[in-house]
Amino acid sequence: AxxxxxxxxxxxxxxxxxxxxxxxxxxxxxxxxxxxxxxxxxxxxxxxxxxxxxxxxxxxxxxxxxxxxxxxxxxxxxxxxxxxxxxxxxxxxxxxxxxxxxxxxxxxxxxxxxYEPDTAGGLMQKELVRINVRQTVTECVEEIRRQAQDVEKVYTVYVIDDDETLLGIVSLKDIILAKRGSRIEQVYNQDVIYASTYDPAENVAELMRRYDLDALPVVNVQKRLLGQITIDDVVDVITEQAQEDIAAITGVSEEVEEDDSVWKITRSRLPWLGIGMIGSLMAAKFLGIFEHDLLLMVPALALFIPIIGSTGGNVGIQSSSFMVQILSDKSGISGGELWPRMLKILSVSVLKGLLIAVFVFLVTFLLLAHPLKLAMVVSISLLGVVLLSSFTGTVTPILLDRFGVNPSVASGPFITTANDFLGYSVYFGIADLLYHL
Amino acid sequence: AxxxxxxxxxxxxxxxxxxxxxxxxxxxxxxxxxxxxxxxxxxxxxxxxxxxxxxxxxxxxxxxxxxxxxxxxxxxxxxxxxxxxxxxxxxxxxxxxxxxxxxxxxxxxxxxxxYEPDTAGGLMQKELVRINVRQTVTECVEEIRRQAQDVEKVYTVYVIDDDETLLGIVSLKDIILAKRGSRIEQVYNQDVIYASTYDPAENVAELMRRYDLDALPVVNVQKRLLGQITIDDVVDVITEQAQEDIAAITGVSEEVEEDDSVWKITRSRLPWLGIGMIGSLMAAKFLGIFEHDLLLMVPALALFIPIIGSTGGNVGIQSSSFMVQILSDKSGISGGELWPRMLKILSVSVLKGLLIAVFVFLVTFLLLAHPLKLAMVVSISLLGVVLLSSFTGTVTPILLDRFGVNPSVASGPFITTANDFLGYSVYFGIADLLYHL
The missing domain is CATH 1.25.60.10 (MgtE N-terminal domain-like)
Structure with a gap:
C-alpha cells in the first residue's frame, strides 16, 4: 500500500x-x-x-x-x-x-x-543570454541554443562588446525575422533601458511598467552587464508594494494571513489600536480641563466633538494619500517647482475648508437651531481643522519619505490620532475664546 | 526658421x-x-x-x-x-x-x-502567432517569420488544430532549441493556462501573477483561440486596482492627478467628506437627546466621545481590510468552510475587545481617577463597539462584493461614519442605562 x-x-x-x-x-x-x-x-x-x-x-x-x-x-x-x-x-x-x-x-x-533585497541587485538573476556585437545572426542562433538551456525563459538577447559592456538588445523575434547572413550590429537596438545595481526596487518596477519591458538589464558603474530582472519578479514587487501601502493605511503592523492563529492576527492589530487608545485617552485628559467650566456651561459643545474628530481624520487622510501619490510618481519629469505646488495644495484646503464651514454653519444654525455663537464656534473650528489637517497630511509624507519610511504610514492611525487631537485643541481653544469674551 | x-x-x-x-x-x-x-x-x-x-x-x-x-x-x-x-x-x-x-x-x-473593458475579452489583442499542431518546427519558423511582422512582441506561439481549438503553447526558446526536423506535436506543451472572454480582469491578473505568465490565451466556450493578453497590460491592471483600492479606502471619489485644477481636486474629495459631515451632524442631532439630561449630569461623558469614535473607526477598517484581502484571494482553493472562519474572526474580535476594555478601564479608573461607574460605562461600551465594528467590518465587504461593488469601499469614510454613529449609540445607550438605574 x-x-x-x-x-x-x-x-x-x-x-x-x-x-x-x-x-x-x-x-x-x-x-x-x-x-x-x-x-x-x-x-x-x-x-x-x-x-x-x-x-x-x-x-x-x-x-x-x-x-x-x-x-x-x-x-x-x-x-x-x-x-x-x-x-x-x-x-x-x-x-x-x-x-x-x-x-x-x-x-x-x-x-x-x-545586494540588498529591495534594490535592482537584489532582484536580478545572473542567468541571461548574451551575444557579442561582432557575431552574425547565424552564430547568434547557435549561441542562443547553447546558452538558453540554462535560462528558464528567454526574453531578450543582450548585445555586448569584448569588455562585456552592454551595447543594446535584440529580441528573439528580430533574430528569427533577420536574414541568415546579417550581422548582429545591423539588427540590434541601441536604445536600451537599464538599471544600476543600487537602484531601488520601486524605481525598477516603475521603469518596467512605464516602458512595457519584459526584462531589464542590470549593469555596474562601468556599464558592464551583470544580470537581468524579469517581469514576473517585478509583478510581485508591485503587488507587495500595494499590500504594504494598504497595510500602512489600515494600521495592520505585520503581514497576516487568514490561516494564522487568532492570537497572531490579534497581535498584528494591537500596536496601532494601542496608539489610537493612548491618543484618545490623552484627548480625554485634555478635554477634562474644560469639564467643570465650558462643558457644564455649554453641554451642546459635546455634540460636535464627533464632527471635529472625523473631519480632521478624513481631510488628513485625503491630503496625505494625494501626497503619497505624488511622491511615488518618480517619473523624473516633475510637475513643477515646490512653491507653486504648495500654493495649489493650500488653495484646495482653503476652498474645502470654506465650503465645509459654510455648510455646517447653515445646518447647525438654521436646521438644528443651535445658538449663533455655537454655530460660529463649530464652523470656525472646522475651517481651522481642515487647514491644519491638510498641512500635517501634506508635510508628514514628505518628512517620512525623506527619512526612508514608507510615506503611506501618514494615512495610518498614528497621524489620524494626532490630527484628532489637534482638532479638539482648536475646537475647545476657539470655544474658550468666544464664550469667555 | x-x-x-x-x-x-x-x-x-x-x-x-x-x-x-x-x-x-x-x-x-x-x-x-x-x-x-x-x-x-x-x-x-x-x-x-x-x-x-x-x-x-x-x-x-x-x-x-x-x-x-x-x-x-x-x-x-x-x-x-x-x-x-x-x-x-x-x-x-x-x-x-x-x-x-x-x-x-x-x-x-x-x-x-x-467586450466589457474589465474582462479578459476587453484586455485581449487579436494579434498573436498561431501554428497548426501538424506542422514541423521548420515550417513553424517560416510561419512565425510571416506572422510576426504584425505582432509587436512574440511571447509564445499558440498551437491549434484545424478547428482553431487551442491545444497548447510552444515558446520561441523551445523552437530555437528544437531539432530542425522535429514536429510541433513532439515539442509543444499541452499544459496551457487560458482565460475565457468573460473572466474578470482581476482574475486574469491573478492567474498571470500566480503562474508567472508573459501572455495568456483567451478562448471562447468551444475553446477556440480568440486572442491573447500580454503581461504589460496586466501590470497596468494590477497598478490601477491598487490605486482604486487606496482611493476607495481614503475616500477620493475620482482619479485626480497633481496637474488637475484646484476645483477638480477639491470636487473629487467633497462627496466623501460630505457623507462624513452629514453622518457627524446626524450624530450631533442624536447626542442632542442627552444634552439636557445625561451630559448636564455627567459632563465627563463628553471626554470619551473621541475614544468611542476612533475605536469604532479603526477596528472597522482593520476588519474590513482583512476581509477584502480574503475576498481578493481568488485562489480557488479556499481556506475552509464559512462557519469556522466566522468563528475565528469572532474570536479575534472578542480577544481584541476584552484587551482594550480592560486596558481602558484600568487607565480611566486608576490613572485618570474617574468614578467607577464612568470607567465601567466606557469600557463596557468599548467592548460593544469593538464587537459591532468587527461585525460590520466583516459583513459589509462580503455584501458589497456580492453586489459587484469594490469591497475596499468598506474601509472608506462611509462605513467609518456609520461605525462612529453606531458607537455613540452604544455608548450613550449604556450610559443611560447605568446612570438611570
Missing amino acids: ENRDTETVRTDLSELFAADISVVLKELDGPQAHYVLTQLDTEKGAEVLAEYEPDDRRELLRYFDSGEIARYVNILDSDDAVDLLKEQPIRIREEVIALVEDREQARFILDLLP | ENRDTETVRTDLSELFAADISVVLKELDGPQAHYVLTQLDTEKGAEVLAEYEPDDRRELLRYFDSGEIARYVNILDSDDAVDLLKEQPIRIREEVIALVEDREQARFILDLLP
Whole structure:
C-alpha cells in the first residue's frame, strides 16, 4: 500500500502546476510536506519552493538537510536561490553553497548575496543570454541554443562588446525575422533601458511598467552587464508594494494571513489600536480641563466633538494619500517647482475648508437651531481643522519619505490620532475664546 | 526658421521613448501637441498615443480629424486601438473604422468592441502567432517569420488544430532549441493556462501573477483561440486596482492627478467628506437627546466621545481590510468552510475587545481617577463597539462584493461614519442605562 500511495502522490501531483502544489503542501505539516516534496522530481520540487512565501519556506526547509536543499538550489534561478538562502541561518547557507554541484551556480549565488533585497541587485538573476556585437545572426542562433538551456525563459538577447559592456538588445523575434547572413550590429537596438545595481526596487518596477519591458538589464558603474530582472519578479514587487501601502493605511503592523492563529492576527492589530487608545485617552485628559467650566456651561459643545474628530481624520487622510501619490510618481519629469505646488495644495484646503464651514454653519444654525455663537464656534473650528489637517497630511509624507519610511504610514492611525487631537485643541481653544469674551 | 524648427522637433523627439514623449506633450496645449505629433512618423505617433491616459487622449484627439486618427488606429495593437476608439463619440468611431486601411485590423476592432473593458475579452489583442499542431518546427519558423511582422512582441506561439481549438503553447526558446526536423506535436506543451472572454480582469491578473505568465490565451466556450493578453497590460491592471483600492479606502471619489485644477481636486474629495459631515451632524442631532439630561449630569461623558469614535473607526477598517484581502484571494482553493472562519474572526474580535476594555478601564479608573461607574460605562461600551465594528467590518465587504461593488469601499469614510454613529449609540445607550438605574 505504501508503494502504491507514493506512486499516486507522485503522478497526481506532478501533473499540477508548481503554484498549485505549493498551496496543497501548505495544508500539510512539516514532515508530510517534506515527504511529498521529495517524491517529486527535483526540478518540479525547486519550482514549488520558488512559489513559497519566505516565512513558510523557512519553516518547511527546517525538515530538509543541507544536501537536499543544495539539490534544489543547484537548479533554481539564481535570484530565487539567493532569496531562499538568505532565509537560512548562516551555517546552513554556507553548507548548502559548498554542496551545490553546479559551480557556476555557486559563483552566481556568491555574486548576488551582497545586494540588498529591495534594490535592482537584489532582484536580478545572473542567468541571461548574451551575444557579442561582432557575431552574425547565424552564430547568434547557435549561441542562443547553447546558452538558453540554462535560462528558464528567454526574453531578450543582450548585445555586448569584448569588455562585456552592454551595447543594446535584440529580441528573439528580430533574430528569427533577420536574414541568415546579417550581422548582429545591423539588427540590434541601441536604445536600451537599464538599471544600476543600487537602484531601488520601486524605481525598477516603475521603469518596467512605464516602458512595457519584459526584462531589464542590470549593469555596474562601468556599464558592464551583470544580470537581468524579469517581469514576473517585478509583478510581485508591485503587488507587495500595494499590500504594504494598504497595510500602512489600515494600521495592520505585520503581514497576516487568514490561516494564522487568532492570537497572531490579534497581535498584528494591537500596536496601532494601542496608539489610537493612548491618543484618545490623552484627548480625554485634555478635554477634562474644560469639564467643570465650558462643558457644564455649554453641554451642546459635546455634540460636535464627533464632527471635529472625523473631519480632521478624513481631510488628513485625503491630503496625505494625494501626497503619497505624488511622491511615488518618480517619473523624473516633475510637475513643477515646490512653491507653486504648495500654493495649489493650500488653495484646495482653503476652498474645502470654506465650503465645509459654510455648510455646517447653515445646518447647525438654521436646521438644528443651535445658538449663533455655537454655530460660529463649530464652523470656525472646522475651517481651522481642515487647514491644519491638510498641512500635517501634506508635510508628514514628505518628512517620512525623506527619512526612508514608507510615506503611506501618514494615512495610518498614528497621524489620524494626532490630527484628532489637534482638532479638539482648536475646537475647545476657539470655544474658550468666544464664550469667555 | 520654421523648417529648421520642425526638423529639430522631429529629430529631438524621435530619439526619445514614446512614454517620455507623451509626458512632454502633456505640457503643450491641444493644437501644439497635435502639430508635434504629426511631425513624428506614424508608428512613433501611435506608440505615443498608446501611452496616454484615456482622459488626456480624448482631449488631444479632438484636434485630429478622422483620417489622421485612422492612420494611427491602423497600426496600433488591436487592444490599444479599441481602447482609443471607445473613448470617441460613436460618429467619429465609425468614421475612423471605415477609414482604417488594413481591413484585417478593422475586423479585429469590430471583434473586440463588444467586450466589457474589465474582462479578459476587453484586455485581449487579436494579434498573436498561431501554428497548426501538424506542422514541423521548420515550417513553424517560416510561419512565425510571416506572422510576426504584425505582432509587436512574440511571447509564445499558440498551437491549434484545424478547428482553431487551442491545444497548447510552444515558446520561441523551445523552437530555437528544437531539432530542425522535429514536429510541433513532439515539442509543444499541452499544459496551457487560458482565460475565457468573460473572466474578470482581476482574475486574469491573478492567474498571470500566480503562474508567472508573459501572455495568456483567451478562448471562447468551444475553446477556440480568440486572442491573447500580454503581461504589460496586466501590470497596468494590477497598478490601477491598487490605486482604486487606496482611493476607495481614503475616500477620493475620482482619479485626480497633481496637474488637475484646484476645483477638480477639491470636487473629487467633497462627496466623501460630505457623507462624513452629514453622518457627524446626524450624530450631533442624536447626542442632542442627552444634552439636557445625561451630559448636564455627567459632563465627563463628553471626554470619551473621541475614544468611542476612533475605536469604532479603526477596528472597522482593520476588519474590513482583512476581509477584502480574503475576498481578493481568488485562489480557488479556499481556506475552509464559512462557519469556522466566522468563528475565528469572532474570536479575534472578542480577544481584541476584552484587551482594550480592560486596558481602558484600568487607565480611566486608576490613572485618570474617574468614578467607577464612568470607567465601567466606557469600557463596557468599548467592548460593544469593538464587537459591532468587527461585525460590520466583516459583513459589509462580503455584501458589497456580492453586489459587484469594490469591497475596499468598506474601509472608506462611509462605513467609518456609520461605525462612529453606531458607537455613540452604544455608548450613550449604556450610559443611560447605568446612570438611570
